[in-house]
Amino acid sequence: MNKRFRHISVFREFLLFTRQGIMEIIGAPKPIIIGMLFPIMGILCLVFVAGENMFVHYDGTKSGDFLLVSAAIWGGLFNSVQIVVKERANIKRDMVSGGMRTGAYVASRAFIQLVLCALQSLILVMSYRFVEIKYDAPLPESGIIFENIMVELYISILLLMYAADALGLMISCFVRKPDLANAAAPYILIVQLIFSGVLFALEGTTKKISFFMLSRWGMESIGSSCDLNGLPLKIQLTIPTVTHEAEAMFEADPDHLLKAWVIMLAFTLVYLVAGVVFLGRVKNDSRE
Numbered sequence: 001m002n003k004r005f006r007h008i009s010v011f012r013e014f015l016l017f018t019r020q021g022i023m024e025i026i027g028a029p030k031p032i033i034i035g036m037l038f039p040i041m042g043i044l045c046l047v048f049v050a051g052e053n054m055f056v057h058y059d060g061t062k063s064g065d066f067l068l069v070s071a072a073i074w075g076g077l078f079n080s081v082q083i084v085v086k087e088r089a090n091i092k093r094d095m096v097s098g099g100m101r102t103g104a105y106v107a108s109r110a111f112i113q114l115v116l117c118a119l120q121s122l123i124l125v126m127s128y129r130f131v132e133i134k135y136d137a138p139l140p141e142s143g144i145i146f147e148n149i150m151v152e153l154y155i156s157i158l159l160l161m162y163a164a165d166a167l168g169l170m171i172s173c174f175v176r177k178p179d180l181a182n183a184a185a186p187y188i189l190i191v192q193l194i195f196s197g198v199l200f201a202l203e204g205t206t207k208k209i210s211f212f213m214l215s216r217w218g219m220e221s222i223g224s225s226c227d228l229n230g231l232p233l234k235i236q237l238t239i240p241t242v243t244h245e246a247e248a249m250f251e252a253d254p255d256h257l258l259k260a261w262v263i264m265l266a267f268t269l270v271y272l273v274a275g276v277v278f279l280g281r282v283k284n285d286s287r288e
Contacts (some may be wrong), residue, residue, distance in 0.1 A: 010104050017108035019222075025112070033078050035116065039123035042071035049057060051131040055139065056167045058231040058244065065226060068127060069218040072157050073187050075120055076164025081181045083109050084172035084275075095283040100278040106173065113165045121158040128153060140227050144257050159264040160218035167214070168273035172273040177255055183254045195247060214267060218251070221260040223250040271274060 001146040008016075023034055046054075050067050050110065084091070084106075094100040128150065132139055132275020143152030168185065173183045193199060196215035210216045234255050 002063060010071065010101060013104040013197070014108050014111075017105050018111060021112045032116065033124070035075065036120065036123070037194045039120045042068060042075075042124050043127045044288075045071070046127040047130050047134055051127075051139060052135055053234070054128075054134075054135065055137040055226070055231070057234045058228055059234040059238060061231055062198065062223065064131070064230075065222045066200065066220060067197070068124060068157065068252070069160065069196065069215055070189075070193060071073055072124060072161040073164040073192055073215060075124075076117060076161040076166075076188060077168040077185045078112050079116055079120075080109070080165045080168035081172050081185050082178055083113070083169060084279065085175050085178050087182050088176060091137055091279065092282045103276050104281075106169070106272060106276045106279060109169060110166065113169065114162060117162040118158060118166050121161050123254060124161075125157050127149060131179055137210045140225070144224050144252055145254050149225060153222060154183055155261065156218065156221035156225060156257075159268070160221070161215060163264045163268045163271070165212050166268040166275070170271040170275040170278065173278040199263035214264065217260045217263050217267075220249045221257055221264070224257050226254050227252050229274055 046064055046067055050060065055061055056062045060162045064156050076131055079201040091100070091105070095102070102186075128139055131137060133139065140149050143149035167188070172181055172186075175184065175200055176239045192213050192215040195210040196219055197207075197210050198215075200206075202210050228250040229252060232243060236244060
């Protein structure tokens with residue numbers, strides 16, 4: 001990145017950075033190849049580890065959904081957490097000498113990541129179809145909003161993975177060394193999973209914290225489409241008299257699902273804007 005940018009349009013600069021990002025992928029495809037293995041591993045784990053009881057009872061379906069949510073968040077973080085920080089020295093040089101626009105740079109990387117997440121999400125959502133085929137466990141006949149539930153699940157997974165990707169991009173814009181980015185990613189994933197509302201019952205302050213977690217909204221959207229509240233508990237299969245109270249976070253209602261989608265999209269925008277702000281400070285950042 002050794003060109004000056006003061007005399008070209010923002011859109012032209014965006015195209016230049018996008019082309020540069022694509023050429024980097026072509027020149028060093030290993031990270032992308034590894035990234036594409038995440039959804040494949042997600043499929044294998046769901047089908048052969050958690051898939052047997054999917055759509056049979058509430059417990060099994062919830063566990064399977066949580067596995068996919070975890071895979072989507074980790075995949076998104078892995079995609080982008082190294083993207084910017086590895087070019088930090090060049091970015092700082094161009095900001096000082098060429099007046100590059102950080103917004104155009106971040107937008108170009110966000111666009112490339114969107115395409116990548118769209119492909120990964122398409123693979124990951126096929127987990128549900130493979131489970132249906134292997135265990136003869138039919139998906140709900142239709143979604144809450146769309147007639148085809150696979151379309152609905154795909155949107156939820158894509159929004160979740162891309163939001164996690166944007167979070168990784170923000171971290172990459174903030175940290176100054178690649179090893180710091182790598183170290184931060186697992187801790188972020190752990191926090192996301194703890195406050196998802198699946199592993200532990202959350203009340204009071206912990207419940208309020210969960211509203212800021214992508215994992216919660218990913219579970220809300222996918223769990224609602226899978227109609228978790230409409231499935232019996234595992235124990236109810238042998239003791240039908242056991243009651244099963246519906247959970248508000250899995251309400252199978254169009255407004256509820258749209259709310260979860262909008263919140264995940266809002267998180268994405270916040271992370272990307274924050275990334276632009278953090279990257280803009282690199283010019284005067286003396287941390288080395």
